[in-house]
Amino acid sequence: MSETTEKKSTYDPKAIEDTYYKLCEARGYFEIEGNEEIQEAGKTFSIMMPPPNVTGSLHIGHALTFTLQDIITRYKRMDGFKTLWQPGTDHAGIATQNIVEKQLLAEGTTKEALGREKFLERAWLQKEISGGNIVHQMRKLGVTPAWKRERFTMDEGLKEAVKEAFVSLYNEGQITQDTYMVNWCTHDGALSDIEVEHEEVNGKFYTMIYKFADGSGELEVATTRPETYFGDTAIMVHPNDTRYKDIVGKEVLLPLTDRKIKVITDTHVDMAFGTGVVKVTPAHDQNDYAVGQRHKLEMIKVFDEKGILNEYCGEFAGLERLEARPIIVKALEEAGHIVKIEDHIHQVGHCYRCKNIVEPFISTQWFLSSDMAQASIQKTKDETKARSEKGSSLFHPPHWINSYTAWMDELRPWCISRQLWWGHRIPVFTCDDCGHQWADKADQPEACPKCSSQKMTQDPDVLDTWFSSALWAMSPLGWGNNGKMSETYNDTDMVDFYPNSLLITGFDIMFFWVARMMMMGEHFQKELPFKDIYMHALVRDEHGAKMSKSKGNVIDPLDMVEEHSADIIRFTLAYLAVQGRDIKLGAKNLEQFRNFTNKLYNASNYLQLNVKSFKDLQEIEIKTPLGRYMQSRLALAVQEVRETLERYKFNESASILYNFVWNEFCDWGIEYSKADRESVVELGAIFKETLKMVSPFMPFISDYLYHKLSGTTLEEGKSLMVMSFPKEIKRDEESEKMFAIIEESIRALRRAKVVIDMGNSKIDKAYIKLDKTIHIDTKMAKPFIQKLAKVEEITFVDAKVADSITDVSDNLEVYLPTGEIDMTPIITKLTRQKEKLEKEIQKLNGMLNNEKFVANAPEAVITENRQALEDAQNKIHKVSAELNNFS
RNA sequence: GAUCGCGUAACUCAGUUGGUAGAGUACUUCCUUGACAUGGAAGAAGUCGUUGGUUCAAGUCCAAUCGUGAUCACCA
Incomplete structure (x- = not known):
């Protein structure tokens, strides 16, 4: 019951996320030219969204796949690429037809009673209703596909593409009709082997x-x-x-x-x-x-x-x-x-x-020959080999290539006809008069090409849904669209965006979809459709069980957005997205990153306690020692985040960000700045730069804090999402070395203080003796050490101070003057430290006395170990000396 | 049956050209100091499933084995 005293120290995403999203979408940031101002010539990036079922609703697997796609898209967009993330939905033949049939059943009628035409009207109606549903749910995640280009696998343009592909394959003899034993569902008709x-x-x-x-x-x-x-x-x-x-x-x-x-x-x-x-x-x-x-x-x-x-x-x-x-x-x-x-x-x-x-059942169906896939299979193998020699791969994680090629090598003819009404009608016609059969791109051909009769019958079946999605890497780029839907693509799209830079999808549809896109892309474009293929894993519950409605362990991403925020669910999923490993998602994970957003929020609060608004890093010169140090640490983080994102190691990128913000910027940077208020203005700029790096992962809180710190608003200013991603910041080795010694001194003093039970209190005096090899600006270092170690006055000395307790670390010793205090805990601590050092020395000696090691190991490794041995020996010497003092 | 994962601290997991094992949570002790208790400081905690092999050096490479999971393929 302390609501009256509760401080307002938390970030409220609800007030931000929807507003910011709408603003950014309305400004066209998500579209190809959204980042026009920072685009660099010749850099293009494309990724096709796996189109969710038009009848579906957003589940946790969608949240994962769309989050990862969005992170990489936002990163590339900020990094100056002309970027296309193509959205769309899939007509999902059987699933959608089943839903509509159920509706009819509830109304006491059937599709047969309704007739084909009326039934399709109902199906389209259903599409209009629920098709909007999932794309609106997606917006809640803050994802940024080029919505203006949104496509539907049965829209006027994609219908053309399907006919283009079918007719072409038919005329090549790759698609044939055959009476054969197929997998038969007495409810849904013919199925392909993998269905x-x-x-x-x-x-x-x-x-x-x-x-x-x-x-x-x-x-x-x-x-x-x-x-x-x-x-x-x-x-x-x-x-x-x-x-x-x-x-x-x-x-x-x-x-x-x-x-x-x-x-x-x-x-x-x-x-x-x-x-x-x-x-x-x-x-x-x-x-x-x-x-x-x-x-x-x-x-x-x-x-x-x-x-x-x-x-x-x-x-x-x-x-x-x-x-x-x-x-x-x-x-x-x-x-x-x-x-x-x-x-x-x-x-x-x-x-x-x-x-x-499913029953094995003999029936007459249309089949696509496995021959047409051979070129793609060979190219996939060649590409995999070439990449592996460079230490890279086509698939990420690379082991998927095994399942993929194993399946492809045993590829059987693909049964592409379905006994459904909802879908792409098979464009094959039979002349009623002469019996001639042909494929035609026209919905209603004028006459039989053989006998010119105008009486003809179209095949009643439709195509497998995956036939149209097999074209997805190219059809939304205008391929085969025959000029229709031209408002959704540009003439240059195929050049700019094919092959697609990346495909991100779940391994469960590798054969259904990925394999089919590979064969179609290669067949029609003579080029594999993707430069990289990333297969993400399954999201499970916190106990590792598959989520299912019947088990009742389903986590609804929309509930999570409601309870936490889009930022938090996004960052959580990214942090857990280790390649090749299923994600176990529980409330605890979310809590960890909720705390992280709170940390970001409070860091910015602190900065603004001291300075009202901050410039961008590019606009100021970093002068203070602390500023130089933090900038150098940021430089390293930037480099690492870039490297890991390029390799699709989302978990590593997220973890680097987390550690930099929390363990470096907040725990040290901010604390140091309490000893040097001048540096705050620089830390603010560095933090703003950090927020740019956070933006692809947590777009909302980063934008919010960036503007708050800048004294601007998103309403009147640009979003981070179209600013340049941090790049090439200079490292400063000198500063890093110096602050490493400062940090070591502080840690040593804190340890020593705990021993005399003064861990949280301020003490009057302490001494530091630096090793002879260490040279730092002690005058500069002093205030930082005094503030963070809570010591009134630090004195740097050259020799051990009498009547004091000592902490021995790698590069220095610290001394705390003692009055009448109990020495036993100190002796215990030193004895333990000595034992540890003895073990280490034994190990290093063993290595260095081994002639073979000295002969074979690289020079750098040997010197490193020699140095380590020397350090350890020095240290044990000091520790022993200290122990002797007590005995 | 075939192929491929996984097995690292009490728990959930990181750890890519082989070079003295890391994080978060939990735990112990202490602290409401002026960003944050959704916080801070100090600390304890691991025969890296097992057994061999390669190597100066193996969590990392190889082989075998145990446990576990996934995918593909199956016998009426």
Whole structure:
């Protein structure tokens, strides 16, 4: 109940973030020319946002990927690059169609009742409603894509690009129609191989009896899907299996229906597994399909595209395949055809959208040949090799290349047709009169190119959503847009921004998306679409569990923005974004960086207690020793932040910023300045420069503090986001050395004071003896030491002061005069220090006495160790001497 | 089954050309001193999973092994 006494010492993001964002967006900062004033000739940077599903809402994975993309984009923008971060949304065929179908169901109707045209109107309506939703949520994170260029994968221009690509590939013979066994979801239709998720399922293993047609006995056959046996067209055994030699060529009767099938041999059979007798159901099993083709077996489908059993199933016709299973099993059991039912754990394919069990199913679909990917595969390998010789990589982290190439090397034809209404309609037409089939970019071709008939029928299916996103690296740059949507791109875009500088995305869509963009980009542009590919990991909860709605452990990024701020969630994610490692996110992480924003805020408060407003670093000359020192430390931080960002080590960049601000600028810089008020004006300029570096990570608080410290406002001034990122600040070795000694003196004095239990109190006198090799301006150093070590008067001496306690450190000794105090803690401390030094000396001696070490190690390492040994010996000498004083 | 991660302080994790192990949190002791208690000072804490190997030198490179996770591929 202390709200009345509570001090206003915290930063309030709520008042800032929305306002600043709107202001910056309205000024066009996010667009390509937003940083016009600082753009440098020839520097371009581009990154395409992985388009979120138009029906989706923002989740924590989005927050991570968009934060990282935004950080790198803001950094490049500030660093003088002409920068494009291309935003957009994806039409997400199956997902969106499912949502609309559910809505219709709730209204008591169906898409069939509505008709294709009306249904698509509904889908577009849904797109308009929820498509705006996610892009507005994204703004809450403070991300800065070029919103004016926002695209949708089914907009007028991108439709053109899809047709351009399809027609071209069709005419090259890369896209063909084929009747083949595909992955079939009885709800969503055909799926590509990677849209099937294999999950372990506790199923049953049914052993059935098939009787020989000639009445000479029976066979035991095992299956996991008994309902498919109606489609059996053979029984097979291994040709070398002596157990079944005599039955080959015989006929068996299918239970209940008594259809006759033959026993054949095929090497596909594993003699050791089960009974060694396998039923062959070519229309409903991948392997059996191949067997069926080899043996020219009849392909009997036992259910239709909705999974409803047909006339081949006798009395069970009309039942749904999965519902029919127990009913069929019961009938078989009653008729004595089941020998046993065992538990069986096996992998079953599920639809990645609706989780329905996927069936192998024969159907006529469109396929994109894997041939067209070969060039991209070879180039990826070449590029990886070339980069690795330079110590770099195409993928970040580099190990992803293994999974990538392994998958690409086994690439199979891609089933690109989908039995949906929502999506890019396949631009293939068949002439009603002459039967000619062709692909056409026109939505309604005028006439059949062969017979000029005007009667034609377009393929009813649409393309896999990933077909259009496969073009995303180039289609928003105008590629294939046929002049449409031209207000969203420039004619020079392909030159400026292709290949894209960088792709940032999750590894989970590496095959769905990255691989497909690689093949399309290389095929059409003869150049891989990305210079760098960064794969980020998964965000998990604080216990390392995957977040899911059913577990209830989902962290909503919008809630976090509400509770903390966009800045805090951004910095937290960046700090935790270690390459190749999943992120465990908990409340504690956020707290750490909430404290950090508070630190920034209070540092600036302190500066303004002394000086009202500060100039930029470029506008002033740094004169004070402290100013020179802090500037030099900033120079190092700038260099390191740049290096780590260039390598996409977001966690390291964030950690360098954190350490510089807190452990260097605040803990030392600000504290020192209390001994030298003149330097505050310089520290303010240095802090403002630091805020520029913070800006890509925490854009709001940095802008706010920058303007506060400048005595300006964002409303009337420029944002940090379009100012130059710090660059090439001079190091000052002399200053750094001097302040290292000052710091060492302060730490030594504090240690010594703790020993005499005066840790927090001011003492009157203390002495410092610097090693002979150390030469600093003691007059200058003195006030800093006195202030921070809380000593009234420091005296530099050349010899040990009598009646004092001593602290021995690397380059100096300090002495505190003693009255009547208890010496035991001091003796304990010194003894411990001595033991530690002895160990160190032993280790160093061991190294240096080793002839091989001296012969082989680089000169620098040897001198370094010699020096270390000498230092340690000196130190132990002093410590021993000190101990002797007490004994 | 194949491929790839991960195993470092009590906890969560950093640690790239091999050169005497770091952070945050938690912990111990102390401090409301004039930016900040969402803070400050001092401190304790690790056989770097295990075993070998290469090397003058291994958390780092290699091999094996244990634990753990992911992806791909699978047998009716």
